Amino acid sequence: MVSHLNTNENSGNARIRMLTYLMFFMFAMTSDAVGVIIPELITTFDLSMSQASAFHYMPMLFIALSGLFLGFLADKLGRKTTILIGLLLFAAASFMFALGESFYYFLFLLALVGIAIGVFKTGALGLIGDISASSKQHSSTMNTVEGFFGVGAMVGPAIVSYLLVTGVSWKYLYFGAGVFCLVLCWLAYRAPYPQIKRTSTQEINLASTFRMMKNPYALGYSLAIGLYVATEVAIYVWMPTLLLNYEGNLVLVATYALTIFFTLRAIGRFLGGWILNRFSWQQVMFWFSLAISLCYLGAMLYGISAAVILLPLSGLFMSMIYPTLNSKGISCFPVEQHGSVAGVILFFTALSAALGPLLMGFVGDMFGHVKYGFYLATGFAFLLCFMAAYNLLRDPSGHLLTANVE
Template structure:
């Protein structure tokens, strides 16, 4: 009986890990395609680079705000409801791209997308902690999550490039992501979630989140992540635009520079 119970738990944990990998894959597929979409926006709406950059800043700002102000939901209402809520909001925002053509309408939807990502991402990260039996397993799972994120970052820009070459709107990337998200909703609903691991008896609310900001270790770790992301984002958002009119030596290398960057990033995360 004990062996059967452990086997069932292992199967459930495997399903949950796969679900988490796919969520981060989908997240990267949309967010990291922005660098390929921005030149198209500049041409379509006559934007400056500063104006077009809002297409990236908007979802990132709301991911941060969602994680900060809504992150406690994963502990308050449970991982399952938090993940389902985030995925459903994400799918709704993706399908709404088909209803408008205004740049500011797209920015509104991207804020919606960012909020949804922040919700299901915090739920998924908490879930990884619940199914990890050791710090080594937690690190291994997180690196694999980042590896799938890296793969999604390669596939998203490739899909957008194919759509644009075929004369199809980049908005279909979001439509496809919305359909994929509905599949993830079904998988998340069907999954059996483990009991939440809590190391503290403190109240679960927004105040507890701000209390954590007094921890110097948490602030230092967050700052290190912020500096890394700032560098990474500068590369994948602006490289396609900056190299678009490149005419010097090694033009083939320039054409595939972003793909090479994403490939090395994904490989490094899997190796981690």
């Protein structure tokens, strides 16, 4: 009888994991296709680059706000209800792209998309904690989740490129995402969700999220993730500009540098679970963040000819940083607080994704070349490495991760 119950539980958890993987795939498919859509918007609406860049910043800003102000819903309403609300809002916003032709109308819809992503992502992140038996399994699942995100990041731009080449509007990407989202809603509704066992009588509301903002462990992991995100986003926002005028022997590599970066990042994330099962996560974070820092430093010291190789290569080392830090930051807290802490971390993640490229652009404009913005990103990478070194030597959150295994 016990064996039968365990089999049913494992089967249900497998379905939930696959549902979570598909949600992150869909999220990446739309969000990372923005870079391909922006040139089309500039032509259609006669926009400046600053105006068109709002297509990137708008959803990121509202993902941040949604994570901060609505992250507690995953703990208060439950994972299932929260995920369904987020997915339905995402589907509605996606279908509404077909109803208008105004740039500002699209920005409004992207704000709705950002809110929806913040809601269902915090629900999904909390759910991963519910079905993870240990901190190590949590990290392994998060790496697989981000692997699917990496695949979506490649599929989305490819779909938009194909649509534009064949003369079809980019808006059909969102129509397809809306249909996919309705399928996910049905799967989420039918999936069995584990019950959250509360160990605290503390009321769950927006105030509890703001209390979480004062927690040194939540803030420490959020800072580390913010530094990582600023380092990563530098690649896919500004690397194409950095390599634009490259005329050396590796022109083909420069042309597909971003695709190589995304491919290496996705491969590394699928390998994440295997690596983390063989080495301590503290060691992996330090050595991989050091490798990222050296890739950036080499690119800055030896110029564009080195950047063509080293910047895409950094994707392999970036692969496990975000999902592992995210997992450990959430695992520091009891299961019934996972939605709130995921919302806090998501706030800093999305805020960094929006502000990092903006600061790089500002520095690049100030000194007259985009490479100066990469000097700033190199600084972000080394700060992350210093934090990873401190974590390796002192392991400040080790007692919390051990205490919240059960």
